[in-house]
Amino acid sequence: MSKKQDNKISPMEQDYNQWYLDVIQAAQLADYSPVKGCMVIRPNGYALWENIQRTLDEMFKDTGHVNAYFPLLIPENFFQKEAEHVEGFAPECAVVTHGGGSKLEEPLYIRPTSETIIWSMYRKWISSHRDLPLLINQWANVLRWEMRTRLFLRTTEFLWQEGHTAHATEKEAEQEALRMLEVYRKLAEETLAIPVICGTKTEKEKFAGAEHTYSIEAMMQDHRALQAGTSHHLGQNFAKAFDVTFQDEQGQRQFVWATSWGVSTRLIGALIMTHSDNKGLVVPPRLAATKAVVVPILSKNADSGLMLSEARKIADSTGLGRAIKVDERENLSPGWKFHHWEQRGVPLRIELGPRDLENHQVVLVRRDTGEKLFVPQDGLKDKVNGLLEEIQQNLFNRAKAYRDEYTYVVDDEETFRAKLEDPGGFLLAHHCGERECEERIQAETKATIRCIPFDAEQEEGKCLFCGKPSHKRVIFAKAY
RNA sequence: CGGGAAGUGGCUCAGUCUGGUAGAGCACCUGGUUCGGGACCAGGGGGUCGCAGGUUCAAAUCCUGUCUUCCCGACCA
Structure with a gap:
């Protein structure tokens, strides 16, 4: 046995959090920066992101999307135009108050997401049904002043892509939101070898400003859930906030329907926590820069x-x-x-x-x-x-078997609480769908509804917690 | 942002209680011998102790402030 002490990785059974950090350190994926919550993505980590980008960008283009770039700075008043959006994001925004040595007339927000700046531009670009659909994606960095950060999973600044599309009809926007969720599922399962569950977020968990939100949810090796990507049907909320209208074939003026969708460098965190072991990082061959x-x-x-x-x-x-x-x-x-x-x-x-x-x-x-x-x-x-192909398949199959092993159908609150504590995992349970009930469960158990899976079967049941009728099982889990 | 812990060569840490001007292992450099699961011998280089103040003849060590990281909590991709 060697006496060398460097690059030691704590066993995940002993201290999962430390194991995660050790893997990142040993594989040289990232390092801390002098600024709280920010990280430096080192070449080994950035190579993973580049391959995610490359793969995803092809898929975006294959589905008719184009790339553009919008500014980092957003006028403060833009945020106030959409009520839920400002409520959701304003508290976690960094604000620029000075420039060129003097105080700015209007503070500028560093984007936490770009709906507002993009829809202010869409107003100029859209006037006819012939301008639709508008299918734009951008690769960018965003900033969210999080209280507690973790490398890759939640950093103050992070890299992502955000797609913002405009459509003539609600149906079309809905189809777009679902189509992009499917793109994310493919990326996660076929390239990252991370099995995911596709579903709808509850009202409580949906994006600030969305009509509804879809997500892909993955299970980590500590049995906690990680939201790996989201796709939102924004309805006409942003079109109304920014007055974006078009004339339809009948010459009627109508508000535009919208979607937005994104995945971030958090996927690298998901990758680490899905496949890696006590020896260190494990990268699926299709994603590996060095195969x-x-x-x-x-x-x-x-x-x-x-x-x-x-x-x-x-x-x-x-x-x-x-x-x-x-x-x-x-x-x-x-x-x-x-x-x-x-x-x-x-x-x-x-x-x-x-x-x-x-x-x-x-x-x-x-x-x-x-x-x-x-x-x-x-x-x-x-x-x-x-x-290499066999390894790719094996990693996916192994992760899926692991997830299934820790997924439980539960029908009473006692079992729910017991399973949640030990061993943890995905709990398939009936829920009434009411926000208060969901909030109470979270307060008491820390579990949240990760999603209402698309493939959940119609099944009559009663809410585990309040006894009201339910028609589908939802997924509860403790999440990152 | 509240509670706890921690910051000392690249890494892991000792030294702090009981102030006296910095040490080990690994890594690194040179030469040689090695090489089928973290090699060995010999020689060598590198730190002013997170940062800023204060106390003192003297501060890694005591005091104050501050920054960063980790863990727990409230907030979130």
Whole structure:
């Protein structure tokens, strides 16, 4: 056993919070900044975000959206135009009061989200039904003055994308909100390998200014829920607040229907807490900037120059290009390198030593299972790519099985409270749908309704807490 | 924002109670031997102790303020 103390990762069973921070530190995903609640996203972390961006941006464009950029600063009065919106966001906004050495006539808010500035522009851009739909997305940073922050999960400033669309009809806006939620589901499940539940938020939990909010909800390895993305049907609220109208085919002036939707760097937090283990980060192959690393085993009995050149050949033969690295460092032992790449979550390790050279083989080691495979060098490309796909699938299946294991159907309050405390998880329960009832449960148990799942079956029942009739089960959980 | 804990070379920490001018392990640099799960030997470089004041002949150490981080709570992507 090594005496080295650096990069130690606390076991998640012992201290889940510390484990999460240790994984981030060991994989060098992020670091703290001098400003409270802000973080520096380091290259390893930013690479994850870049791949999320790339994947999502393609999907946005495939569904007819275009990118634009709106300013960071928003006039104070814009926030006051939509009553619920100002109530929801004003308290957590940072405000710029001075510029150029003097006090500003009107304070400027640093955007916590961009509905207001965007709809003030849409007013200028929309006048006819021929201008609709308007499907714009922006990649941006936003600022929310949160009381308590956590790397990636809740930081004062964070990166996200926010889509803002304008439509001629309510139905079209509704379809858009649902379509984008589906885009998020695909991203989460197929790229991040995070199983999610799609559903509707309750009145209490919906976005400030929305008619209704849809979300994807994931379960972390401490059995708590994490909202991983949201899509809002905004109705005509912002159109009315900013007086955005169009003339329909009949020449009638009408308010525009709207949606907005977003995912943020929080997804990286979700990724960490879904797949990583006590060895460190685990990244699904489709998201990994480095999908595989070749570790040559050097020794005094072998020609190290030959070993390195063979290692490079092996790397080339996989066809992974930039996504495969050869760890050529001669001052580090193989064991050290194994740990190093495991902490960084590289999905596949390829070992090449003297014995392998002799047998014309390599050793493949999976990050997800730790399994070692001895495979011939011939046909390595197919083997490696097949294995990466298998790892991707396995991570998803494993996470889904885990979530299902901690999802319970509960029919009485006593069981509800007991399960919530131990072991925690998703509790499928009947609820009356009333806000007061929901608030009382949260106050007493810390559990919130994560969503009303789309696939919840019609089923007659009674609210677990007040006995009023219910037709569907909702998901309760403690959430981040 | 309330309660608790903590900030000392890159990292983990000792030293603080009982002031006397900073130490260990790992990391780093050089040379050599190693290398199939965190190698070893020898030599070497680097910190004024989060920041700002105060007390004192003298402050990492005592006092005041402040900033940041972690945990618990109220607020949230």
